[in-house]
Amino acid sequence: MNIKTPAWRTLALTSLVSCLLLGCEQDATTESVAKKPRPAPVVETATVEERFVVDxxxxxxxxxxxxxxxxxxxxxxxxxxxxxVDGQQVKKGDVLVTLTSDEQAAELAESEANLADAKRQLKRIKSIGKNLASKSDIDAAQAKVDATKGQLSAIKARLADRLVTAPFDGVLGFRQVSVGALVTPGTEITTLDDISIVKLDFTVPEVFLGKVHTQSLVSGTSPAWAGQIFEGRVASIDSRVDPSTRAIQVRAEIANADHKLLPGMLINVTLFSDQYPALVVAESAVIQSGSRASLYVVKDDNSVELRNVTIAKRMPGQVVLSEGVERGDTIVVDGTLNLSPGMKVRVLGEEQSSLARESDSSNIHSS
Structure with missing residues (x-):
């Protein structure tokens, strides 16, 4: 006897079998994907170089x-x-102020007349002859000439004191006196500054004393001249360290032909010490964890090794290392976040070359 199976039951059985078969296929696919190894991460590398560094x-x-x-x-x-006038640039010897000198002028005229008369008398006595003029008369006439010359020189010196002149080339400050004012020794008339060269005084801690030398280069900037750098050299170093600050004063000289720099200005100074060779790497290569610094070194088999390093100096975008790496080592400078010690990596440049070779190979086979 044939028992007829309902259609709905046949359909349900067919769906169940399909689901079971599909599930097996998905499990096989998932297992295949799980077994497939992950590709090595791509990183950018650089070679550790030795460069000259300036502190x-x-x-x-x-x-x-x-x-x-x-x-x-x-x-x-x-x-x-x-x-x-105020701010005038003058030369050495230029007369700045003339003081009243009528009395000295009269004395000068009198002294010049007396000198001329003394010379005539000396000449007359000498012309008489040795038989008529005694040696004492000639000596007396000569002494009068010499004395009159001395008086004349003293008067000229007093006249020179009435002329106030510039002692050197420079720029004058504000005028502090007017015509008719009575001045005395010490009365300020104006100021005079030679700013063709300016002196830059600054202090450095005594721990840097061994790195500071005469003729060391310095550069300075001023808020008054944004973006402009003024360069000079160390001219002298003080002979004492200040015991209260443990710093020593240094003086540099900067050429200032355009007179942009003025006495009293504040300057931000950078002093450059002697050059020395050191290992320099990109700052992005260093992994900082607390006080410990490390980086990844790429070995010959393209695996990476994590090495601890010692940072001797930091510079913009770069660091100077004293321990941990050697010249010629290949280090990872970009892509360190995805790495762990012993992991294989693909170098960015080599990866691009490999892709280019694969593309060329596929083009040959297709042709």
């Missing part, structure tokens, strides 16, 4: 004029004339 010491300094003086009178006299 930089930062400080803050103050500018001073190369030569600076307060102009004043040597005698007490009224001002007869003022021959300069």
């Amino acid at each position: 930089e010491i930062d400080a803050i300094g103050t500018l001073q004029a190369n030569e600076s003086v307060v102009i004043s009178a040597a005698v007490t006299e009224p001002v007869a004339s003022v021959n300069f």
Whole structure:
């Protein structure tokens, strides 16, 4: 006897069998994917190089004029004339102020007349002849000439004191006197600064004393001249260390032909010490964990080794290492986050070359 199976039961049985078969296929696919090895991560590398490094010491300094003086009178006299304006650039010997000198001018004229008369008398006595003029008469006439010359020189010196002149080339400050003012020795007339060269004074800690030498290069910047760098050299180093600050004063000289730098300005200073060879790597290669620094070194079989390193100096975008690597080592500079010690890697440049070779090979087979 044939028993007819309902259609719905046949359909359900067929679906169950299909699901079981499909599930087996999916499990096989998943197992196949799980067994497939992950590709090695691609990293960017660089070679450890030895370069010359210059230590930089930062400080803050103050500018001073190369030569600076307060102009004043040597005698007490009224001002007869003022021959300069504020901020004028003058040469050595230029007359800045003339003091009243009528009395000295009269004495000068009298002394010149007396000298001329003394010379005539000496000439007359000598012309008489040795038989008529005694040696004592000639000596007396000569002594009078010499004495009159001395008086004349003294008067000229007093006249020179009435002329206030520039002792060196430079730039004058503000005028502090007017015509008719009575000046005395020490009265400030103006100031004079030689700023063709400026002196930059700054201090450095005593621990850097061995790295500071005369003729060491310095560079400075000023907020007044944004973006401009002024260069000079160390001219002298103080002979004492300040016991309260444990710092030593250093003086550098900077050429200032355009007079942009003025005495009293604040300068941010960078002092460059001697050059020395060192191992330099990119800062991105260093993995910092607390106080410990490390980096990945790529070995010959393209596996990576994690090495601890010692950082001797940091520079913008780079670090100087004193221990942990050697010159010529290949290190990972980009892609360190995906690495672990012993892992195989693919180098970025080599990966691109491999892809290019595979592309060329496929083109040959297809043709």
